[in-house]
Amino acid sequence: MNDEATVVELNHESRLQSEDHQSIRLWLRLLTCTNMIEQRLRARLREEFATTLPRFDFMAQLDRAPDGLTMGELSQRMMVSGGNVSGIANQLSGEGLIDRSPVPDNRRTLCVTLTDKGRKRFADMAAAHERWVVEMLGNLSQVEHQLIMTHLAQLKRGVTALET
């Protein structure tokens, strides 16, 4: 329902015009960038490894923590609810990619680790994943990378600083 002359930006930012507030613009651009990258990664993971982004993320967190993580730690790091983590853990456990073992000190917690099979499986995916991300972001220079990192760090600080 656009007339021909309209410049169509087919994403979130299309909602905006010049009078709108700068912060909203920034937020929508951030959202657009993230969504674009996320969708490409999701599609590739499905096509080439028949898996999903949440499952990849789950395994990535474990790969970075050789001593394992509790369910709660996984939930926090993945930024999703506890129930969500439980469900994904059930799947991966059923496929023999992770182990869940009790902790001596605290019978409330479970320690989740990658199995050998899981670690091998993840290694393949991680290499491809890194190639894809570099493909998407690699056109930025070292300096630009650093600048954006710094700016996003400050942005993050501002958001984190707010209560609740």
Next chain:
Amino acid sequence: MNDEATVVELNHESRLQSEDHQSIRLWLRLLTCTNMIEQRLRARLREEFATTLPRFDFMAQLDRAPDGLTMGELSQRMMVSGGNVSGIANQLSGEGLIDRSPVPDNRRTLCVTLTDKGRKRFADMAAAHERWVVEMLGNLSQVEHQLIMTHLAQLKRGVTALET
């Protein structure tokens, strides 16, 4: 399962260490920032307006397009699947917030518009939404805003430029 000395960054970036590639770091920081903001907005919309982010986004796209949008246009702009848009449209239509009317030229397409009720409802939410975003991003200076916008624009170009 972290020992005491470990610095715990409770988000996606915790997966990384210094040897990892810069592009991955940038991607994960982007993802973390977006998720943090998204979760806050989602919680606020639920608490104060008993609605969801996708529903807000749907209405926001329509508010910016007084002549209405087709389902496909909504899908593209919201960056979600067609089936998703159908579901949200059913809800909003059931609540009398949008209209779906056939288009004379093309019986395949539907033109979706906000009802008066929908437009009023959205106006309230949009004002609050803008306050929340400014609260989160407003600590950045004008100059920083502009810098990040520019950098993200270039990042976006790089991603868009890829085939598929």
Next chain:
DNA sequence: ACAAAACATTTTATATTTAAAATGTTAATA
């Protein structure tokens, strides 16, 4: 020691999301 609070996780119910198949419509072309 006991009650109450905090904690870690799972379960439940519901909503969202996606990809892919199905349906119906229009355009292209041979």
Next chain:
DNA sequence: TATTAACATTTTAAATATAAAATGTTTTGT
């Protein structure tokens, strides 16, 4: 004009997500 391809949307099935309740464990305060 048939036939095929492209298009717009909805439906379906499976996965993912959330909030809130339930369960069991540990800590705290009295």
